[in-house]
Amino acid sequence: MRKLLHNIGKIWGMETSDKSFYAGVEMSKVQSLSNAWILIEDGKILDFGEGAIPESDEQIDIEGKELLPGFVDSHTHAVFATERSDEFVLRIKGAGYEEIAEAGGGILNSAQKLRDMPESLLLKKARENVKRLIAHGTTTLEIKSGYGLDLESELKMLRVIRQLKADFPITIKATFLGAHAVPLEFKGDRKGYVDFVIQTMLPAVIAESLADHIDVFCDRGFFSMDDTARILDAGAAAGLPGKIHANELGYTGGVQVAVEKMAWSADHLEYCGQEEIEALRGGVTMPVGLPGTSYFLGIPYAAGRNIIDAGLPFCLASDFNPGSSPLANLQMVWSLACSQMKLLPEEAFHAITLNAARALRLEKECGSISIGKRADFVISSLENSIRNIPYYFGQNHLYRLFIGGEEWNLNP
Numbered sequence: 001m002r003k004l005l006h007n008i009g010k011i012w013g014m015e016t017s018d019k020s021f022y023a024g025v026e027m028s029k030v031q032s033l034s035n036a037w038i039l040i041e042d043g044k045i046l047d048f049g050e051g052a053i054p055e056s057d058e059q060i061d062i063e064g065k066e067l068l069p070g071f072v073d074s075h076t077h078a079v080f081a082t083e084r085s086d087e088f089v090l091r092i093k094g095a096g097y098e099e100i101a102e103a104g105g106g107i108l109n110s111a112q113k114l115r116d117m118p119e120s121l122l123l124k125k126a127r128e129n130v131k132r133l134i135a136h137g138t139t140t141l142e143i144k145s146g147y148g149l150d151l152e153s154e155l156k157m158l159r160v161i162r163q164l165k166a167d168f169p170i171t172i173k174a175t176f177l178g179a180h181a182v183p184l185e186f187k188g189d190r191k192g193y194v195d196f197v198i199q200t201m202l203p204a205v206i207a208e209s210l211a212d213h214i215d216v217f218c219d220r221g222f223f224s225m226d227d228t229a230r231i232l233d234a235g236a237a238a239g240l241p242g243k244i245h246a247n248e249l250g251y252t253g254g255v256q257v258a259v260e261k262m263a264w265s266a267d268h269l270e271y272c273g274q275e276e277i278e279a280l281r282g283g284v285t286m287p288v289g290l291p292g293t294s295y296f297l298g299i300p301y302a303a304g305r306n307i308i309d310a311g312l313p314f315c316l317a318s319d320f321n322p323g324s325s326p327l328a329n330l331q332m333v334w335s336l337a338c339s340q341m342k343l344l345p346e347e348a349f350h351a352i353t354l355n356a357a358r359a360l361r362l363e364k365e366c367g368s369i370s371i372g373k374r375a376d377f378v379i380s381s382l383e384n385s386i387r388n389i390p391y392y393f394g395q396n397h398l399y400r401l402f403i404g405g406e407e408w409n410l411n412p
């Protein structure tokens with residue numbers, strides 16, 4: 001069965017080389033085709049072009065609208081029990097993120113609520129979150145554990161993610177983040193908790209094949225470089241590549257340990273100076289900025305501009321979570337990266353498509369319009385989408401959405 005999408009006003013983001021990511025000045029160019037078509041077979045792109053259309057079994061008229069690759073969100077915490085809008089108000093009144101965490105709020109607050117919640121209800125809520133992400137154009141999604149912080153609750157979260165993989169047609173990847181915070185039972189004994197993560201939690205996660213990567217919150221007040229190195233080593237020995245939270249709260253060496261341990265990505269980077277940029281150079285670690293978090297917490301933005309100017313690749317993600325970034329919309333992330341990090345719209349586009357796929361090592365499967373990749377397409381309601389999606393910020397510009405070649409109902 002060959003399905004043809006035709007009468008496409010413009011295709012943005014084709015890539016005919018087998019490029020894995022864009023770096024430096026390459027990020028400022030986006031390829032496009034006008035008056036175009038795409039041929040799909042078995043959920044994948046069979047061919048695409050301009051002008052005269054090829055033969056097909058089914059034709060879908062795109063009505064002259066513009067088409068972009070589905071967005072890739074490489075960093076979320078989309079499984080959680082409840083929102084934390086009470087902390088939002090505390091911060092408005094002047095409390096800091098770390099201060100709230102110290103007082104048992106923050107991640108520990110989420111952990112308490114999640115531990116008490118039955119798996120079935122947690123799954124129901126997570127499904128709503130995933131639908132919200134898809135409704136804004138996300139067709140590839142990473143989700144972390146890390147609100148359980150005890151064995152059963154971490155497994156519960158990861159089982160929910162496994163069920164989400166089965167429930168939705170998008171690509172979902174799971175990350176084990178046992179080392180998100182030190183739980184109350186281990187207060188004052190961080191090393192004891194790291195031992196527990198490595199010796200008890202990790203083997204259980206592996207036994208059920210529940211995770212695709214391992215993560216650590218390497219930062220001031222959370223986990224040290226040494227803790228992080230130990231956990232990444234244990235993960236690697238068990239076959240899990242690293243993707244870490246680094247340098248959100250200070251210059252804590254997270255980037256350096258990520259590069260040294262060949263983590264797939266180092267995420268956050270609100271504190272990323274010349275030393276961190278030098279560390280990233282020559283490594284395999286994708287730097288990932290999370291501007292929704294900076295916006296919501298009122299903290300500095302990652303130095304995406306400096307990172308790209310240094311010739312490096314850069315990726316953006318939502319960090320969708322109930323504490324620091326309740327943002328399920330990568331279009332808004334795109335806009336924040338432009339207005340706040342001074343990325344060009346074209347650079348930020350690559351940062352939520354091919355480079356984001358690279359952060360998950362899925363660049364052969366998604367992130368651009370290329371033959372053989374999944375037929376995941378955002379159909380935009382705007383003209384000149386590459387500029388106008390981030391320009392008309394805070395809105396959802398999806399007109400239609402295709403996942404693996406099948407249309408997703410945006411108005412169920």
Ligand SMILES: [Zn+2]
Nearest residue numbers: 075077245319
């Ligand atoms: Zn995060």
